Amino acid sequence: xxxxxxxxxxxxxxxxxxxxxxxxxxxxxxxxxxxxxxxxxxxxxxxxxxxxxxxxxxxxxxxxxxxxxxxxxxxxxxxxxxxxxxxxxxxxxxxxxxxxxxxxxxxxxxxxxxxxxxxxxxxxxxxxxxxxxxxxxxxxxxxxxxxxxxxxxxxxxxxxxxxxxxxxxxxxxxxxxxxxxxxxxxxxxxxxxxxxxxxxxxxxxxxxxxxxxxxxxxxxxxxxxxxxxxxxxxxxxxxxxxxxxxxxxxxxxxxxxxxxxxxxxxxxxxxxxxxxxxxxxxxxxxxxxxxxxxxx
Numbered sequence: 283x284x285x286x287x288x289x290x291x292x293x294x295x296x297x298x299x300x301x302x303x304x305x306x307x308x309x310x311x312x313x314x315x316x317x318x319x320x321x322x323x324x325x326x327x328x329x330x331x332x333x334x335x336x337x338x339x340x341x342x343x344x345x346x347x348x349x350x351x352x353x354x355x356x357x358x359x360x361x362x363x364x365x366x367x368x369x370x371x372x373x374x375x376x377x378x379x380x381x382x383x384x385x386x387x388x389x390x391x392x393x394x395x396x397x398x399x400x401x402x403x404x405x406x407x408x409x410x411x412x413x414x415x416x417x418x419x420x421x422x423x424x425x426x427x428x429x430x431x432x433x434x435x436x437x438x439x440x441x442x443x444x445x446x447x448x449x450x451x452x453x454x455x456x457x458x459x460x461x462x463x464x465x466x467x468x469x470x471x472x473x474x475x476x477x478x479x480x481x482x483x484x485x486x487x488x489x490x491x492x493x494x495x496x497x498x499x500x501x502x503x504x505x506x507x508x509x510x511x512x513x514x515x516x517x518x519x520x521x522x523x524x525x526x527x528x529x530x531x532x533x534x535x536x537x538x539x540x541x542x543x544x545x546x547x548x549x550x551x552x553x554x555x556x557x558x559x560x561x562x563x564x565x566x567x568x569x570x571x572x573x574x575x576x577x578x
Contacts, residue, residue: 318441340408361412400445446528448566475534483527490520
């Protein structure tokens with residue numbers, strides 16, 4: 283379900299009405315979970331089982347960490363490795379197959395494994411929760427210890443950032459789950475993020491896509507070096523506008539439900555060095571990797 287599709291806009295508006303409905307004021311988390319499942323199942327409903335399996339796996343690991351007082355590192359490591367294994371199987375099975383087992387039936391079978399949308403994002407968030415529980419983060423422990431399974435489900439499956447990020451850490455998101463009120467929506471910020479996001483996506487990225495199409499084989503063979511350089515620069519702008527557009531839209535929609543998500547980009551193309559570029563590009567991923575590098 284594309285962010286600029288009629289189906290997605292309808293889903294958001296319907297969810298918004300139900301979310302702030304007085305009748306469902308005590309079921310806000312359930313409304314968001316239901317919308318997340320509809321969003322994820324829209325094009326390939328079978329893969330919804332993988333999302334649910336990921337949520338249940340991380341619930342089980344975190345619960346085991348709370349109930350078991352020994353071998354904490356082993357349990358936490360099992361959780362991290364288990365998440366990464368699921369990611370590797372579904373995202374890189376085809377690449378592994380054609381690289382290690384070329385021209386074999388096994389490789390052909392691996393290539394047929396579907397790529398679930400958003401698997402990187404909800405896998406990383408599952409890892410974040412496991413690591414936070416292992417480290418004893420109080421905000422996360424409070425949720426897990428009270429057996430708030432629906433809150434954990436919402437954290438991993440929250441539909442605005444499910445397929446395009448940003449990656450949200452458990453200790454940043456879980457404490458935000460509480461009763462929300464329509465009057466608390468910051469419409470100025472919502473308008474800012476949505477207008478800017480849709481401008482990047484629909485005006486900049488989608489128009490540049492038709493221009494940079496000529497970089498592909500065999501069209502580029504008849505183009506001059508200067509033209510190809512222009513295509514390259516345009517393609518760089520297209521990539522940034524596309525993923526930044528999605529990130530801004532995500533932040534804006536989350537604000538409609540009074541959830542704050544982190545910024546993901548900070549004008550990376552004006553960076554003064556490679557390290558500065560890394561700090562500005564996909565900030566949530568960089569922050570996630572830094573936190574995981576110190577594990578266990």
